[in-house]
Amino acid sequence: xxxxxxxxxxxxxxxxxxxxxxxxxxxxxxxxxxxxxxxxxxxxxxxxxxxxxxxxxxxxxxxxxxxxxxxxxxxxxxxxxxxxxxxxxxxxxxxxxxxxxxxxxxxxxxxxxxxxx
Amino acid sequence: xxxxxxxxxxxxxxxxxxxxxxxxxxxxxxxxxxxxxxxxxxxxxxxxxxxxxxxxxxxxxxxxxxxxxxxxxxxxxxxxxxxxxxxxxxxxxxxxxxxxxxxxxxxxxxx
Numbered sequence: 500x501x502x503x504x505x506x507x508x509x510x511x512x513x514x515x516x517x518x519x520x521x522x523x524x525x526x527x528x529x530x531x532x533x534x535x536x537x538x539x540x541x542x543x544x545x546x547x548x549x550x551x552x553x554x555x556x557x558x559x560x561x562x563x564x565x566x567x568x569x570x571x572x573x574x575x576x577x578x579x580x581x582x583x584x585x586x587x588x589x590x591x592x593x594x595x596x597x598x599x600x601x602x603x604x605x606x607x608x609x610x611x612x613x614x615x616x
Numbered sequence: 617x618x619x620x621x622x623x624x625x626x627x628x629x630x631x632x633x634x635x636x637x638x639x640x641x642x643x644x645x646x647x648x649x650x651x652x653x654x655x656x657x658x659x660x661x662x663x664x665x666x667x668x669x670x671x672x673x674x675x676x677x678x679x680x681x682x683x684x685x686x687x688x689x690x691x692x693x694x695x696x697x698x699x700x701x702x703x704x705x706x707x708x709x710x711x712x713x714x715x716x717x718x719x720x721x722x723x724x725x726x727x
Contacts, residue, residue, distance in 0.1 A: 541719065543703075545714060545716075590657070
């Protein structure tokens, strides 16, 4: 079963509206979660590091006022795409670090496909 | 130069054949290396970690060459289900404790 759950899997929204994506760690606490974006046929690009109880750390070129990240609990981080535009259409995916038989392992959520029309 | 580079492929592989491909990384301070598999429109899933001495997991063999700064993945006896994009992932180095992804190598196994 999923170790990291992401919701929604698919979302279509109108240009100018905001969309919230949730990332939950199941059965483990994640003080740090990561948000990525992947455009078609491209690699995953780290957008920001979400830290529980403090401000997120954004990668260069990522607008923090447009991509709002909230990590209010040890099992939930949210990404809100504000005033979405068609160029924001992408695959958004989160990850969290958990403990496995092999030691610390990065687990990914199932991803969220955002289409802005 | 990208931090992690991969041949995008696709590698067209007959079923049952062996395929191998590399990934180069730019920062010699990189600490951990992984191969992830990503199916179309899905999240990446960990295939295997890559250890300094090389490691094998069933039909998959991973190697690390620190001197030349590359890692490799070899798939033996390819199955149709091996068709996917294989992502080289590096932890540490310039990105600190964050994962840096290569662009992926696409593998297509055909009957």
